[in-house]
Amino acid sequence: MIKIQPPLDRAILVAAPVTRSDDDIHAEQHLEELARLTHTAQAEVVGRMMQRVKKISPQLLIGRGKLEQLGEMVAEREATLVIFDQELTPVQGKNLEDALQARVMDRTEVILDIFAIRARTTEARMQVELAQLQYTLPRLARMWSHLSRIRGGIGLRGPGETQLETDRRLIRQRITRLKTKLEGVAKHREVVRQGQARRKVLTGALVGYTNAGKSSLLHALSGAKVLVEDRLFATLDTVAREVFVPPDDRLRLIDTVGFIRKLPHHLIASFRATLEEASHADILFHVIDGSHPDWEEQVRVVDRVLADLSLDGAMVSHVFNKMDNVADPQIFAARVRRQYERAVCVSATRRELDELKDTFPGLFAERRMASRVGG
Numbered sequence: 001m002i003k004i005q006p007p008l009d010r011a012i013l014v015a016a017p018v019t020r021s022d023d024d025i026h027a028e029q030h031l032e033e034l035a036r037l038t039h040t041a042q043a044e045v046v047g048r049m050m051q052r053v054k055k056i057s058p059q060l061l062i063g064r065g066k067l068e069q070l071g072e073m074v075a076e077r078e079a080t081l082v083i084f085d086q087e088l089t090p091v092q093g094k095n096l097e098d099a100l101q102a103r104v105m106d107r108t109e110v111i112l113d114i115f116a117i118r119a120r121t122t123e124a125r126m127q128v129e130l131a132q133l134q135y136t137l138p139r140l141a142r143m144w145s146h147l148s149r150i151r152g153g154i155g156l157r158g159p160g161e162t163q164l165e166t167d168r169r170l171i172r173q174r175i176t177r178l179k180t181k182l183e184g185v186a187k188h189r190e191v192v193r194q195g196q197a198r199r200k201v202l203t204g205a206l207v208g209y210t211n212a213g214k215s216s217l218l219h220a221l222s223g224a225k226v227l228v229e230d231r232l233f234a235t236l237d238t239v240a241r242e243v244f245v246p247p248d249d250r251l252r253l254i255d256t257v258g259f260i261r262k263l264p265h266h267l268i269a270s271f272r273a274t275l276e277e278a279s280h281a282d283i284l285f286h287v288i289d290g291s292h293p294d295w296e297e298q299v300r301v302v303d304r305v306l307a308d309l310s311l312d313g314a315m316v317s318h319v320f321n322k323m324d325n326v327a328d329p330q331i332f333a334a335r336v337r338r339q340y341e342r343a344v345c346v347s348a349t350r351r352e353l354d355e356l357k358d359t360f361p362g363l364f365a366e367r368r369m370a371s372r373v374g375g
Contacts, residue, residue, distance in 0.1 A: 009043040009103075012073055015050045015085040016062050027052075029294050033261065034085050037110050041117070046077045060099070061092050067099055074102050083110060087262070090139045108135060108264040115267065123185055130178040131266040133171050140167055186276060201242070202364060203252045205281035207306065209298040210258030212289040213321040215239070216348035218255045221357075238277055245360045254281060259305045261297070268308060275309055282367045284316045290332060290345065291325035315367060317342040317359065324350050 013034050017027045027050060035045050051066045060067055061084065074082065081103050088096070088106040096104045112132050119125045206214040222241035239255040254277045268275075278284060286302060288295055299318075306312050318340040323329045324347040333345045342363075344355045 009081040010046045010077065010079045011038050011043045011081040011083050012047040012049065012070070012077065012079045013038065013045060013083050013085070014048075014062070014070065016053050016056070017050070017085075018053060018056065026294070026297070030085055030261065034083065034107060034110075037107070037114065038083060041110050041113050043081060043083075046079055047073050049073065056086075057092075058089070059091065059095055061086060061088060061096070067096075071100050074100055081105060083107070085262075087264075093139065107262055108266075111260065111264055111267065123182075126178050126181055126185075127267075130175060130182065131264065131269070133175050133178070134266045134269075135264065137168065137171050137175075140164055140171075189276065201250050201252050202282045202367060203254060203280070204283040204285050205254045205256055205278035206285050206287055207256055207278055207302060208258060208287035209289065209292075209302055210260050212258065212287045212292075212298070213348050214255050214258065214287045217285075217287055217319065217321060217346070217353075218253055220348045220351050220353055221253060240277075245357075245364070249360075249364060251360065251364075253285075254278070259302050261301050263301075263305060268305065278306075279309060279311055279314075282315070283363055284311065284314045285319050286316050287319045287321050289322050290320035290336070291322040315363070315370070317344065317356075317363060319356060320345045321348055323347045323352070 013031060015027060015031045015034070017030070031048060031050065035048070038045050049066070049070055051062050053062065057063065062070070070082065073079070079102060082096070082100055082105070084096075084104070084106045086106065087108050088104070093104055093106070112128070112135060115124075115128045116132065119128045206218060208214050218239065218241055221243045238257075241253055241255075243251045243253055245251050256275060256278050284306070286299070288299055292298060303312065306314070318336070320332075320336055320343065323332070323345045326332045329345065333343075336343045336345070342359065344359055346353050346356050
């Protein structure tokens with residue numbers, strides 16, 4: 001019998017949305033998403049707290065009264081970890097840890113931790129390590145304060161300062177080496193793309209919010225074995241499969257890393273080599289979980305990331321997935337077709353993909369016409 005390891009941390013989640021930017025429904029949904037991230041990172045959620053703020057405190061993020069309540073909750077529930085939905089500055093992180101006497105993380109750190117767990121290939125591990133190092137560099141002093149508390153500080157103060165500078169230098173050197181290696185990866189991808197161009201095979205990139213069903217869709221279309229799991233960031237590695245398109249065409253489909261609200265900018269930068277696959281694709285298939293209550297915000301999140309990658313002008317087909325979980329599929333389908341020029345509705349798990357497949361010939365013709373005009 002396999003024994004399941006219990007969660008290593010007992011976590012309290014904290015959200016401090018600015019009053020003018022979020023309504024209560026969105027704030028609760030964001031906190032629920034943070035809970036899913038926490039669970040994915042193998043910690044147990046033992047409490048939640050929210051405070052609407054008119055202005056973010058540069059020292060503590062939340063008000064002092066709320067901080068006292070949070071400290072009491074930490075003690076009562078024997079929490080070992082406090083996770084904030086907002087990204088914390090190094091100063092905020094240190095002050096909160098001093099006040100709460102518990103380890104403090106923010107949403108960015110949780111996502112980085114999940115990516116570290118999920119990374120399987122050498123390339124993905126390099127990308128995650130680069131993002132972690134870039135995030136850690138300005139926070140090294142706070143990490144040394146952990147060590148100081150553990151060892152009492154005696155004998156650590158002088159050498160500690162020296163070691164801190166040594167660590168910073170070593171991290172900067174490692175960042176430089178990783179960037180150089182990832183540049184080599186990008187050059188290799190360019191060679192592969194040139195080979196695909198000579199074969200005149202059109203490429204399509206699957207992009208979308210995490211857990212929208214991109215991998216399920218790739219598996220259903222290609223029939224090839226692809227990791228498919230109902231969890232956040234199930235895979236970070238770029239996967240490409242070819243799909244036959246009657247009468248005699250082929251489409252090379254590329255599955256990319258999923259996006260999420262407040263995706264750390266370090267991760268976007270680190271995964272740029274992978275995401276460049278999307279930038280060179282002929283067609284972007286934006287996969288959307290049509291059954292999610294907040295799918296419209298998820299679409300906006302993905303659109304913002306695509307804009308950051310200068311992909312907002314690409315040819316896009318909006319693929320609404322998980323229609324088997326939508327309350328009234330016909331009404332939903334009519335609505336999204338009014339909103340989006342190329343909207344199709346599918347269910348990857350049920351292999352209900354005819355509507356998407358029927359659009360392929362037209363998309364091919366449109367893309368090739370655009371290429372001739374552009375050329």
